[in-house]
Structure formats: C-alpha cells, structure tokens
Amino acid sequence: MVENTLSRVLFLCGLLVAFSQxxxxxxxxxxxxxxxxxxxxxxxxxxxxxxxxxxxxxxxxxxxxxxxxxxxxxxxxxxxxxxxxxxxxxxxxxxxxxxxxxxxxxxxxxxxxxxxxxxxxxxxxxxxxxxxxxxxxxxxxxxxxxxxxxxxxxxxxxxxxxxxxxxxxxxxxxxxxxxxxxxxxxxxxxxxxxxxxxxxxxxxxxxxxITEISHGTFDMLTNLTEITLNGNHLSKIYQSVFGKLTSLKKLTLSSNSIKHLDFNPFSTLHNLTWLTVERNHIKCLLSGVFDDLENLIHLSLGGNQLKGIPGRIFSSLDKLQTLVLSKNLIEKLQNTAFIGLESLTHLYLDHNHLRIIEKNTFKNVTNLAVISLQNNSLTMLAGDIFDELYNLISLNLQNNHWWCNCSLTNFRNWIIENQDLTQLSGMVCEGPPHLQGKLVKLVKIRELNCTLPRNVPQNPSFKSIETVGTKDSVAEEPVIDCKGRYLYDGSINIFCEVLTCKDINVKVSIWNMTTPIKHSHFNTKGEVLCPANLTFTITTV
Structure with missing residues (x-):
C-alpha cells in the first residue's frame, strides 16, 4: 500500500516538473x-x-x-x-x-x-x-x-x-x-x-x-471545374471564352452587365451542373442557348429583364432540379414554357409581373415540390392547374392581385382543400370592393356572386357498374377510389385512383339528367398490371 502511494507521488512530481519546464x-x-x-x-x-x-x-x-x-x-x-x-x-x-x-x-x-x-x-x-x-x-x-x-x-x-x-x-x-x-x-x-x-x-x-475577357484567356485550364466571374463589368460573353473548359461544372456570371446570351457561350460545357446569370440586363432568351447543357442541375436567371419565357427553351435540361426566374418582368407563362424539365423540383417565379399562367403550364413538371409565385399580378388561376403535381409540398401565392369573383371559385376551393401546402396568410382579395382586404380562404361561396348552370349536380357521387379486363389482364378487379368536384362552368371533375391498372378507359353514363356533361378519360400512374374498361354512373344525391 505504501509502495503504491509512493509510486503515485513520484509520478505526479514528475508530471509537475515536466509541465513546469x-x-x-x-x-x-x-x-x-x-x-x-x-x-x-x-x-x-x-x-x-x-x-x-x-x-x-x-x-x-x-x-x-x-x-x-x-x-x-x-x-x-x-x-x-x-x-x-x-x-x-x-x-x-x-x-x-x-x-x-x-x-x-x-x-x-x-x-x-x-x-x-x-x-x-x-x-x-x-x-x-x-x-x-x-x-x-x-x-x-x-x-x-x-x-x-x-x-x-x-x-x-x-x-x-x-x-x-x-x-x-x-x-x-x-x-x-x-x-x-x-x-x-x-x-x-x-x-x-x-x-x-x-x-x-x-x-x-x-x-x-473586368470589362472583357479576351479569346484564349482560359484555353489551357482544361481541368478547371469552377469559375466565378460575378460582380464584374462584363457586357458580352463569347463562345470562345469558355470553349476549352470541358471539365467545368460551376459557372457564376451574376451581377455583371450582360445584355444578351446570343453568342452561344455554353455550347461546349457539357459537364456544367451549376449556372448562375443573376442580376444582369438580359431581356430575352434565344432558342438553343441551353441546348448543350444536358447535365445542368441548377440554373438561375433571376434579377434580369425577361418579359417572357420562350416555349421549349429548357427542353434539353432533363436533369435540372432548380430554376430561378425571380425578379424579372415576366407577364405570362405559356403551356410550353417548362417542357422537358422532368426532374425539376424547385421553381422560383416570385417578384415578376405575372398576370396569366396557362392551364397546362405545369403539366410536364410533375416532380415539382416547391413553387414560388408571390409578389406578382395574378388575379385568378384555373382550379386544376396544380392537380398533377403530386409531389408539391410548398406553394407561395402571397401578395398577388386576387379578384374574388366567380372566376376564382374553383381555385379558391382548391387552395382550401390543399392549405397544408399553400401559404394562405398573404392571399388577400384586391377586389371587388365589398371583399377588398379579405383573406381568400375566408370568402364564402355566396359572396362570389356565382350563378350555377342548370342541371349540374351539386354533390356528385360515383359508382363503378362494370369492369372489363383484357385477355392478358389480372383476374382480380381493380381497386377503385373515385372522388368528384363540380365546377361552375357546368363540368364535373372525376378523380380516380386505380391501384392495379395503369391504362384506364373511362365511360360516363348520365342518369337522371337532361343536359350532357363534358367528360374525358385519363391515365393514372399505377403499376402496369392490366388494362381495363371502367363505366361510371353519375347520380345526384
């Protein structure tokens, strides 16, 4: 015991001497x-x-x-x-x-x-x-x-x-x-x-x-993967400037004085994944300017002077995930604006002058998770404009010019049904006068002054009365879940989830009605197990 204690004392003394030195x-x-x-x-x-x-x-x-x-x-x-x-x-x-x-x-x-x-x-x-x-x-x-x-x-x-x-x-x-x-x-x-x-x-x-980059300046940098040129005074970008940078993955050109992208400056940048041309003076996009950027994941064109988006301008960017078009002068989006953007998940269109978004604009971008449309001039949107965006988790529509009359009814119904993903606190009626300043979600149907067309069932219900499979189909009947919503233009929307079949032909039979209702068939996204023909009877409750 004494020996152990003495050993510890000697050890501690040694440490003390070492630390003191x-x-x-x-x-x-x-x-x-x-x-x-x-x-x-x-x-x-x-x-x-x-x-x-x-x-x-x-x-x-x-x-x-x-x-x-x-x-x-x-x-x-x-x-x-x-x-x-x-x-x-x-x-x-x-x-x-x-x-x-x-x-x-x-x-x-x-x-x-x-x-x-x-x-x-x-x-x-x-x-x-x-x-x-x-x-x-x-x-x-x-x-x-x-x-x-x-x-x-x-x-x-x-x-x-x-x-x-x-x-x-x-x-x-x-x-x-x-x-x-x-x-x-x-x-x-x-x-x-x-x-x-x-x-x-x-x-x-x-x-x-930097006001200009001469031909050949970067020609020997064939291993370059990232170059930042933001915050300079560049007004033009020629194709030859980046022509030899075949390994380039990230290019930043924001906060310059670029007016045009008409010299095909990106034609050799096949490995580019990130391109930022924010805060310049670009007024238009010429056809083909992005055609060679097949690996692009992020594209930012925010803070320019774009008044429109040409149809199919992004059609080659099938890997693009983020597209920033904020703070431009865009007034209208055509149905063909986003064709080809199959992988797009984030779309920023805030702080523009948007008045019109055509009904099928988002039809081909079904992977969208985030859409930013705040601070625009929208007065109404089609009630089913976002229906095919099954992955949508955030939609910002604040600070627009919502006109709360009958034309907004279907979209008003949609945002209330989907308020878990829509920021409703800033959606306020700009007119008519009796609704000015009222939150859109609080507006009652009767306040919209709508006249319901004749012979439209207000509470449609559906049932499948016949299922016909092909000779190669699975023996079990498809599992069907259908919901309906009437619209104030006299049509009825039918939404069906068929869990066992991909291709469905829908036939609508009218019962207890005198005026035909418009109908159409569509395909679901289920597993490819069997084609089927489904017949529905629409009844009033």
Whole structure:
C-alpha cells in the first residue's frame, strides 16, 4: 500500500516538473498547446516573442500590435509548418523575414495594413503548399514573387487593391489547384496569365472591374471545374471564352452587365451542373442557348429583364432540379414554357409581373415540390392547374392581385382543400370592393356572386357498374377510389385512383339528367398490371 502511494507521488512530481519546464518555455502573453502549437493575441504583444519554444510547429498571431516582421525573425523555428498573422498591424515585411523556414507549408497574412510585397520574400519557402495574403492593401505583386514556390497548391489574394497582374506571375505554379483573385481592382486579364496553370481546378475572379475577357484567356485550364466571374463589368460573353473548359461544372456570371446570351457561350460545357446569370440586363432568351447543357442541375436567371419565357427553351435540361426566374418582368407563362424539365423540383417565379399562367403550364413538371409565385399580378388561376403535381409540398401565392369573383371559385376551393401546402396568410382579395382586404380562404361561396348552370349536380357521387379486363389482364378487379368536384362552368371533375391498372378507359353514363356533361378519360400512374374498361354512373344525391 505504501509502495503504491509512493509510486503515485513520484509520478505526479514528475508530471509537475515536466509541465513546469514547458510553462517556463511559453511566452507570458501567449498560450501553448501540446508543446508545439503557440497562440499569441492581444495588444500587449508588440513584437515576436523571443522565448517561443524552438520545436514549435504552428504559430498564430491574432489581433496583436505587431507591425513589422524583421529579417530572419523565425530562423530558429526549423520545425515550423504553419505561420498565421490575422488582424495585426503589419505594414512592413523584410525580404528575409521567413529565412530558414524550409518546412513551412502554410503561410497566412490577412487583414493587415500591408501594402507592399517585396521580391524574394518567399524564396526559401520551397515546401509551401498554401499561401493566403488576403484583405490587406496590396496594390501590385512582383513578377518573380512566386518564382521559388513551385509546390504551391492553394493561393488566395482576394480582398486587396491589386489592379494589374504581370503576365509571367504564375509561370512556376504548375501545381496550383485553387486561385482566388476576387475583390480586387483588376480590369484586364492577360491572355498568357493563366497558361501555366494546367492543374487549376478552382478560379475566383469575382468582384473586380473586368470589362472583357479576351479569346484564349482560359484555353489551357482544361481541368478547371469552377469559375466565378460575378460582380464584374462584363457586357458580352463569347463562345470562345469558355470553349476549352470541358471539365467545368460551376459557372457564376451574376451581377455583371450582360445584355444578351446570343453568342452561344455554353455550347461546349457539357459537364456544367451549376449556372448562375443573376442580376444582369438580359431581356430575352434565344432558342438553343441551353441546348448543350444536358447535365445542368441548377440554373438561375433571376434579377434580369425577361418579359417572357420562350416555349421549349429548357427542353434539353432533363436533369435540372432548380430554376430561378425571380425578379424579372415576366407577364405570362405559356403551356410550353417548362417542357422537358422532368426532374425539376424547385421553381422560383416570385417578384415578376405575372398576370396569366396557362392551364397546362405545369403539366410536364410533375416532380415539382416547391413553387414560388408571390409578389406578382395574378388575379385568378384555373382550379386544376396544380392537380398533377403530386409531389408539391410548398406553394407561395402571397401578395398577388386576387379578384374574388366567380372566376376564382374553383381555385379558391382548391387552395382550401390543399392549405397544408399553400401559404394562405398573404392571399388577400384586391377586389371587388365589398371583399377588398379579405383573406381568400375566408370568402364564402355566396359572396362570389356565382350563378350555377342548370342541371349540374351539386354533390356528385360515383359508382363503378362494370369492369372489363383484357385477355392478358389480372383476374382480380381493380381497386377503385373515385372522388368528384363540380365546377361552375357546368363540368364535373372525376378523380380516380386505380391501384392495379395503369391504362384506364373511362365511360360516363348520365342518369337522371337532361343536359350532357363534358367528360374525358385519363391515365393514372399505377403499376402496369392490366388494362381495363371502367363505366361510371353519375347520380345526384
């Protein structure tokens, strides 16, 4: 027992001695972790502490008062892998500041008042893989700045004041995979600038002042998968600009001054999955502009000046899942507007001038789950316009100009029946005067001033009186569930779910009525087990 206690005491004493020795090696204004990571922060840190453990591998300076990095200031730290300076006061870096850091792989100097990068500053950082010099005040980058950093894979220079890039700047960066030049003042790109970057995957050029991209600028970037050009001053996009980018998957062109897409700029981008052309000045879409984008999943054309959607303009986009057409000037949707969009699940048409949506507009987009139609000029919609959208879970119709008269009756009935997926709180009658301001869902049928046509049963009921199968059909009778709804134009809608048959012929027999009722047959989406002929008798209750 005594021996065990003595052993524990000796062990704890050993730990105390070890921790004390390490504590003595950690600068008083810094925190040390795992003996190799040092974190220094606070205004009291005026310069690089001289008592940092020499075996440090990661060194971080956050919001200190350090303003200068002197010559060979880190030469003692041969094991350093990561060196980070964020939100300090660094305005001067000696060309030999990083001398001796032969194993450094990650260097960051961000959010400092640094305005100059001196030649030779990176010459000994031959193992550098990631370099981040962002949100400083850099105006120029010396042509030979990256001459020795041939292993660099990620380079971030965004958020500076760079206006010009030397055409030879990236000549040695053949291993670069990601380059961020966003949020600078770049106006023009040299056609030779990116030629050495044959392994580049991601290129960010957003939020600059680029007015034009010359032919051949991106021709060598055949492995590029993403390029962002949003927030520039581009007015035209020519086919040759992206012609060689056959691996491209994501292209962002939003917030430019593009007026037309009439130069077939996307004809070679067969692997593109994401295209954003939001907030431009596009007034029309020419036929075929999207025909070669067969793998596109997301397309955003919001915030333009489109007044209409040409028929079949999206007919080749059978994999498209999201289509954004918000904040345009669209007044009418034709039946053929969305033909081909078999996979579409999200459709955004809010903040347009929509007055008319033709009855069969959504007939071919049966996978739609979300439709946004708020903030338009709709006064009414057909009562069955959304009937075939079996996957619909959200429909926004707020802030339109609903005119609550008899023409709205069928649609009013539909939204009440489907209020679990419809946002009704903002659906308010704009007229007539006696209903102005009233929620559509609270309007009574009698308030709509409708006159019911003669001989229309108000509560139709249905029964199957005959089922005839083919010679190849399953012996069991189909399971049938039918519901009906009368419409104020004198027709009756019959909805049937047949669980065992796909192809159904419906025959309607009229009983106890003098005026014929319009009828039609349709196909369900059930399993293909047997064709059948069904005969119904419509009766009044």
């Amino acid at each position: 390490f504590a003595l090696g950690c600068p008083s204004k810094c925190n040390c972790f795992n003996e190799v990571k040092v974190f220094c922060s606070g205004d009291a840190v005026m310069q690089i502490p001289i008592d940092i453990p020499t075996n440090v591998t990661e060194l971080v300076f956050l919001e200190t008062s350090v303003d200068t990095l002197t010559s060979a200031g880190f030469a003692r730290y041969r094991s350093l892998r990561k060196l980070i300076f964020i939100s300090n006061f660094i305005n001067n870096i000696n060309p030999n500041a990083f001398k001796g850091l032969l194993h450094l792989t990650n260097l960051e100097i961000s959010a400092n008042p640094l305005s100059e990068l001196k030649p030779g500053m990176l010459n000994e950082l031959t193992e550098l893989r990631k370099l981040t010099i962002t949100h400083n005040a850099i105006k120029t980058v010396p042509c030979v700045f990256f001459e020795k950093t041939t292993q660099l894979e990620i380079l971030a220079l965004q958020g500076n004041n760079i206006s010009h890039l030397c055409s030879l700047l990236f000549n040695q960066l053949v291993n670069l995979q990601e380059l961020n030049l966003g949020s600078n003042d770049i106006v023009k790109l040299s056609t030779d600038l990116f030629k050495p970057l044959v392994n580049l995957r991601i290129l960010h050029l957003n939020n600059n002042r």
